[in-house]
Amino acid sequence: MTATAELFRRRGYHGTGLKDVTAAAGATTGSLYHFFPGGKADLAAAVITETGAVYQQLFEVIADEHGDPANGVRAMFDGAAVALEDVDFVDICPIGTVAGEVASTDERLRRAADDVFMGWTGAAAARFRAAGLPARPARELATTVVAALQGAILHARCRRDAAPLRTTGALMAELVAARVATATVGRSRRSADRAHR
Numbered sequence: 001m002t003a004t005a006e007l008f009r010r011r012g013y014h015g016t017g018l019k020d021v022t023a024a025a026g027a028t029t030g031s032l033y034h035f036f037p038g039g040k041a042d043l044a045a046a047v048i049t050e051t052g053a054v055y056q057q058l059f060e061v062i063a064d065e066h067g068d069p070a071n072g073v074r075a076m077f078d079g080a081a082v083a084l085e086d087v088d089f090v091d092i093c094p095i096g097t098v099a100g101e102v103a104s105t106d107e108r109l110r111r112a113a114d115d116v117f118m119g120w121t122g123a124a125a126a127r128f129r130a131a132g133l134p135a136r137p138a139r140e141l142a143t144t145v146v147a148a149l150q151g152a153i154l155h156a157r158c159r160r161d162a163a164p165l166r167t168t169g170a171l172m173a174e175l176v177a178a179r180v181a182t183a184t185v186g187r188s189r190r191s192a193d194r195a196h197r
Contacts, residue, residue: 005047008094013044013101013109044102045112048095052116055093056123063124069131070177073124073145077169080153081162089160096150120146128176132183141179145172 003024007016018040022029036042062079063072083092091097099113124142129135152168 004043005051005094008044008047008098009091013040013098016040041106041108044098044109048098048109048112048116051093052095052113052119055095056116056119059120060123063127068177069124069127069180070173072127073176074169074173077149077152077165077172080149081156081165081169084153084156084165085162089157091153091157093150093153096153117146117150128180131180133179134183137179137183141176145176148172 004016004021007020007024011020018029018032021027021040021043022032025032032043033039036046058079059076062075063069066072066075080092095113095116098109099117102109103113104110121139121142124145125135125138128138128141133141148168149172152165155164155168156162
């Protein structure tokens with residue numbers, strides 16, 4: 001599946017044929033259909049799901065290493081900037097590439113990509129909740145961060161410059177820090193009010 005993910009990153013879903021996949025994987029068409037009876041669509045769904053899980057684990061490791069959610073968010077954007085530079089601005093995420101192509105035409109792959117984005121959003125929201133945000137604001141903030149990351153990756157690729165990722169990451173980190181600080185102040189005031197009753 002790694003070879004297919006690489007092809008989708010570089011060529012997209014429609015630009016990748018089954019012959020490309022079997023050649024890159026050193027496999028036969030028969031073996032591909034054995035494991036993926038639905039052909040390219042089955043394979044694409046598996047690539048989206050597996051790659052999405054890998055990126056989610058990466059985010060969780062980075063977030064947990066930094067402890068502070070704002071620093072974790074900034075590190076994620078900075079890491080994406082470095083990764084994009086390292087591959088000369090070829091898309092680093094087959095999920096975004098495929099999702100952009102099929103969101104209006106293939107319901108199964110659209111759902112697979114949405115599940116991945118929702119998983120990422122849930123992972124970020126969990127860290128924001130742990131930092132003190134209530135559930136709904138945590139989810140809204142996580143949605144904003146994930147959307148900003150995907151948009152910044154596309155912008156950086158088009159510019160062939162990672163500056164949009166770094167700029168967006170810095171602003172997202174500021175937003176996260178401000179929201180967490182506001183929630184902390186609100187909790188402190190409510191605690192003080194209860195103590196004075």
